[in-house]
Amino acid sequence: MLLEQNKPLAPLTTLGVGGPARWFMQAASEAEIVEAVAWAHDKNVPLFVLGGGSNLLVSDAGFKGLAMRVGLKGIERRDEEDCAVYRIAAGEDWDRFVHRAVNDGCAGVECLAGIPGTVGGTPVQNVGAYGQEVSNCIDKVRAYDLSAFIFVEFSAAECRFAYRRSRFNSVDRGRYVVTRVDYRLKLGAAPTIAYRDLQREFAGKSNPSLLEVADAVRRIRRSKGMLRTEGDPDNRSAGSFFKNPIVSEEQAQAIGRTAGQEPPKFPAGDGSRRVKLAAAWLIEQAGFSKGYVRGAAGISSRHTLALVNRGSATAAEILTLANEIASKVEERFGVRLEREPVLLGFEDEPA
Numbered sequence: 001m002l003l004e005q006n007k008p009l010a011p012l013t014t015l016g017v018g019g020p021a022r023w024f025m026q027a028a029s030e031a032e033i034v035e036a037v038a039w040a041h042d043k044n045v046p047l048f049v050l051g052g053g054s055n056l057l058v059s060d061a062g063f064k065g066l067a068m069r070v071g072l073k074g075i076e077r078r079d080e081e082d083c084a085v086y087r088i089a090a091g092e093d094w095d096r097f098v099h100r101a102v103n104d105g106c107a108g109v110e111c112l113a114g115i116p117g118t119v120g121g122t123p124v125q126n127v128g129a130y131g132q133e134v135s136n137c138i139d140k141v142r143a144y145d146l147s148a149f150i151f152v153e154f155s156a157a158e159c160r161f162a163y164r165r166s167r168f169n170s171v172d173r174g175r176y177v178v179t180r181v182d183y184r185l186k187l188g189a190a191p192t193i194a195y196r197d198l199q200r201e202f203a204g205k206s207n208p209s210l211l212e213v214a215d216a217v218r219r220i221r222r223s224k225g226m227l228r229t230e231g232d233p234d235n236r237s238a239g240s241f242f243k244n245p246i247v248s249e250e251q252a253q254a255i256g257r258t259a260g261q262e263p264p265k266f267p268a269g270d271g272s273r274r275v276k277l278a279a280a281w282l283i284e285q286a287g288f289s290k291g292y293v294r295g296a297a298g299i300s301s302r303h304t305l306a307l308v309n310r311g312s313a314t315a316a317e318i319l320t321l322a323n324e325i326a327s328k329v330e331e332r333f334g335v336r337l338e339r340e341p342v343l344l345g346f347e348d349e350p351a
Helices: 030-043 094-103 119-125 196-201 210-223 249-259 279-285 315-333
Strands: 004-008 020-027 047-050 056-058 063-070 075-080 083-089 138-145 150-155 176-187 237-240 265-267 275-277 297-299 306-309 342-344
Touching: 020 030, 030 047, 030 063, 030 138, 030 176, 056 315, 063 176, 083 094, 083 119, 094 119, 094 176, 094 210, 119 138, 119 176, 196 210, 249 275, 249 315, 275 279, 279 315, 297 315, 306 315
Parallel strands: 020 063, 047 063, 056 342
Antiparallel strands: 004 020, 075 083, 083 176, 138 150, 138 176, 237 306, 265 275, 297 306
């Protein structure tokens, strides 16, 4: 195990802010994960698992424990009747896998094209976009249990998926290190075109291919500053900083009366009568526009949900802006926005 000290973490995140990790190592195998966990346990230091750094805000003081970057590689595929099951190591680039899947004619992740990060992070957040969530096609998750010091495997049902949630970031937060994810995708199935932007993109066009849909998603993400592009200042973000809140139909109607117009809303997808509201709309109605600036932090010029580092932002500036936005939305509409990124190294946010 190659252990580094005082490793800068900002370059390893998409936001590009934050201080160093007291210790850092990159695990290229499950054996190295076991070794790193044992080291942290013996030294009684906190452990944080770092993936692609795309959903992370590191404090300016950094992290006083061991930051372990999961770098396991490898993709295997087996076919079962009308499905292809991909067994993917946690350190594989997510968008590279999506590109391979759609080129193989496998449906289920085409709307998740262009999302930065690694495969290992996808079940943790139940990553979703444009009408799809990974929970719809995850078959199995393999992880290392930091309490029992054994490898375990979970079925999709055992992962307890919900909107942007799983057991890995809720009831069992910090307990497991994901090392592999198995995806079960449909061979030859039609792409999902449920999201409004995609329906507009393919209006009048019948039977678009999986590749065409994935390419359209990347174009839409690029137009909103949500596609990683070298030299684009809107790319220095953690993606969507806030989750779309889920409220009752009565609450949604009250918000509409306050705003003087009906809010964009969608079925919550949890079998209830609740609806999901567009957080970006709430933010704009609370007085924040695209391109809003607070010091070196700001809101993306193309998407209100993305908070950006304008070049020299500190983590404190990003968090101050986020709190300002959440407070104004709650003050006007009575809805408290919940952030998406993980906070690391902040006193009230243990690893």
